[in-house]
Amino acid sequence: MRLVDRSLPFAVAVVAIAAGYALSIGLDGYFVYLGMSAIVAGISLLGLGVVTGSAGMISLCQLTFGAVGAWVVSALNAAEAPGGFLVWLLLGGIAAGLVGVLVGLPALRLRGINLAVVTLGLAAAADLTLVQLQFPGVADGLSVERPDAFTDDRSYFLLAVVVLVLCCLAVHYLRRGRWGSGWQAVAFSERGTAAAGASVRTSKLTAFAVSATLGGISGGLLTGQVGLAFPASFTAIQSLALYVLAIMSGAHLIDMAVLGAVLWVGVPELLKRWGVPQDWGFVVFGLLGIQALTSGGNLGTAVRQLWYRRSREPATLALAAGTTSAEPVTPGAPVLVVRGLSVRFGEVVALSSVDIEVPEHGVLGVIGPNGAGKSTLVDAITGFLPNAEGRVELDGRPLTGSPAKRARSGLRRTFQQDRVPPGLTVEAYLRFVARRRVSTAEIAEALDFFGCPAARIPLSQVDVGARRLVEVVGHLLARPRVLLLDEPAAGLPHSEHVAFGERLRQVPARFGVSVLLIEHDLDLVRSVCDTVTVLDFGRVLAAGPQAGVLADPAVLKAYMGETELL
Numbered sequence: 258m259r260l261v262d263r264s265l266p267f268a269v270a271v272v273a274i275a276a277g278y279a280l281s282i283g284l285d286g287y288f289v290y291l292g293m294s295a296i297v298a299g300i301s302l303l304g305l306g307v308v309t310g311s312a313g314m315i316s317l318c319q320l321t322f323g324a325v326g327a328w329v330v331s332a333l334n335a336a337e338a339p340g341g342f343l344v345w346l347l348l349g350g351i352a353a354g355l356v357g358v359l360v361g362l363p364a365l366r367l368r369g370i371n372l373a374v375v376t377l378g379l380a381a382a383a384d385l386t387l388v389q390l391q392f393p394g395v396a397d398g399l400s401v402e403r404p405d406a407f408t409d410d411r412s413y414f415l416l417a418v419v420v421l422v423l424c425c426l427a428v429h430y431l432r433r434g435r436w437g438s439g440w441q442a443v444a445f446s447e448r449g450t451a452a453a454g455a456s457v458r459t460s461k462l463t464a465f466a467v468s469a470t471l472g473g474i475s476g477g478l479l480t481g482q483v484g485l486a487f488p489a490s491f492t493a494i495q496s497l498a499l500y501v502l503a504i505m506s507g508a509h510l511i512d513m514a515v516l517g518a519v520l521w522v523g524v525p526e527l528l529k530r531w532g533v534p535q536d537w538g539f540v541v542f543g544l545l546g547i548q549a550l551t552s553g554g555n556l557g558t559a560v561r562q563l564w565y566r567r568s569r570e571p572a573t574l575a576l577a578a579g580t581t582s583a584e585p586v587t588p589g590a591p592v593l594v595v596r597g598l599s600v601r602f603g604e605v606v607a608l609s610s611v612d613i614e615v616p617e618h619g620v621l622g623v624i625g626p627n628g629a630g631k632s633t634l635v636d637a638i639t640g641f642l643p644n645a646e647g648r649v650e651l652d653g654r655p656l657t658g659s660p661a662k663r664a665r666s667g668l669r670r671t672f673q674q675d676r677v678p679p680g681l682t683v684e685a686y687l688r689f690v691a692r693r694r695v696s697t698a699e700i701a702e703a704l705d706f707f708g709c710p711a712a713r714i715p716l717s718q719v720d721v722g723a724r725r726l727v728e729v730v731g732h733l734l735a736r737p738r739v740l741l742l743d744e745p746a747a748g749l750p751h752s753e754h755v756a757f758g759e760r761l762r763q764v765p766a767r768f769g770v771s772v773l774l775i776e777h778d779l780d781l782v783r784s785v786c787d788t789v790t791v792l793d794f795g796r797v798l799a800a801g802p803q804a805g806v807l808a809d810p811a812v813l814k815a816y817m818g819e820t821e822l823l
């Protein structure tokens with residue numbers, strides 16, 4: 258199976274190149290030219306798919322990156338630089354990639370409409386500048402020289418097919434690697450990304466860099482196609498239309514980027530044949546884009562979901578109680594120590610001078626009524642609330658800095674809300690969160706222990722309760738010193754709480770991880786926790802061994818009306 262998985266992309270690549278060759282000799286000359294245009298658009302769309310589809314950011318200046326690539330190729334051609342067209346094409350891509358990193362910098366702070374305005378503004382400014390400057394060599398009529406073996410349109414078309422296939426392979430492997438997982442993670446939740454110890458900044462910048470590099474290659478390829486580059490090929494309005502097409506088709510999926518490219522060239526061509534001005538193509542794309550944005554989906558995912566729904570049931574947990582025996586754990590000295598933790602939200606005091614200790618190889622339960630400050634406590638300890646006052650020590654060393662830094666130091670957390678990116682498979686997500694080499698067998702064993710769906714299943718096909726346990730498994734595979742769990746059983750039916758508790762009880766012995774568990778189900782707390790801290794109105798109401806704390810009259814009083822479980 259693995260061998261098939263590994264060789265499939267190359268087999269598809271060979272078939273695509275063979276098809277390209279057949280088309281290059283079989284197609285009418287006009288369609289060969291249209292085909293070249295579609296390939297140029299396809300490479301650009303692949304790039305947009307990375308930044309918008311995978312990483313979830315708006316980028317409305319993709320053709321500006323194309324213009325950078327075209328500019329570099331034109332300038333190197335005019336300068337008769339050594340290396341020839343293919344080297345220039347690569348350099349154009351690299352130059353555009355660097356510009357992409359610069360454009361990506363605002364994306365570190367801006368989101369949504371603000372990022373749209375910045376990138377569209379950049380595209381408009383580049384548009385005007387290009388009209389003023391024109392491309393190098395154009396005034397002297399210096400046509401860009403194609404490589405010797407690819408001078409006529411048919412052979413240049415074949416070269417373009419090969420470049421497209423190489424770009425598709427690059428995107429395929431990048432998406433399957435750490436960068437790709439980072440893009441998916443950051444698109445779904447920046448907090449979830451940081452909690453996995455990954456840099457949100459790196460994920461965003463690499464997405465922009467890869468997207469722009471592909472844009473640059475596409476612009477360079479266009480220059481070889483047309484000979485002389487003109488600003489009219491790289492306008493802001495075209496960038497906007499390309500973005501809409503990427504959203505509508507779902508260009509993060511390689512086949513859909515190719516389909517989008519066919520539409521990009523095919524729709525205006527059809528309009529022309531019907532005697533309708535080609536600019537109406539933008540209107541068609543606009544309408545399709547509005548449909549995609551309002552429905553919240555795209556062609557690619559719709560087709561895939563249809564396929565999955567037909568072929569598979571959603572994956573759920575298979576968590577049976579009584580199938581595992583709890584191993585005895587002897588908690589040691591405190592590994593996580595929190596002193597005087599205070600957090601204010603304006604007038605609201607969410608935490609007031611809270612002290613907590615998580616014993617090595619122990620499970621500390623943190624309970625309290627709604628609004629007591631439990632999630633705030635986890636946020637503050639893990640660095641998500643930089644204004645929190647107080648001291649956090651892990652293994653006797655002060656723990657400061659960003660959430661990602663704290664995660665890398667050995668403090669992991671899960672969230673009350675779903676932060677597991679649906680675009681990844683279970684395995685890709687686990688490897689991303691684990692941040693270390695984990696064998697396939699280790700992954701399978703950990704998933705099996707928690708009754709989670711198999712590694713190969715896409716997370717989009719996993720129900721929310723199971724996804725939250727996959728999140729727990731990922732962080733356990735990271736082998737942190739301490740794992741903070743914020744209501745991990747919230748998505749599970751109550752019948753599975755007991756089974757989950759049995760597993761959790763074994764976590765310190767099995768994974769060598771100490772646990773802080775926030776939980777409302779007091780049966781679960783009783784069955785799992787050695788010690789318990791009770792929060793009420795942001796203060797510690799009681800703390801100590803479980804039995805004593807849960808029988809404390811003050812605790813009982815705080816819980817009156819909140820739950821009958823005590």
Ligand SMILES: Nc1ncnc2c1ncn2[C@@H]1O[C@H](COP(=O)(O)OP(=O)(O)OP(=O)(O)O)[C@@H](O)[C@H]1O
Nearest residue numbers: 602605606607625626627628629630631632633634
């Ligand atoms: N971002 C915020 N801005 C303002 N107030 C906040 C914010 N986050 C939390 N609070 C307030 O801080 C207090 C503690 O909230 P927190 O979510 O930590 O409680 P909790 O014990 O986790 O509750 P629950 O059990 O419902 O999850 C509440 O009064 C809440 O309204």
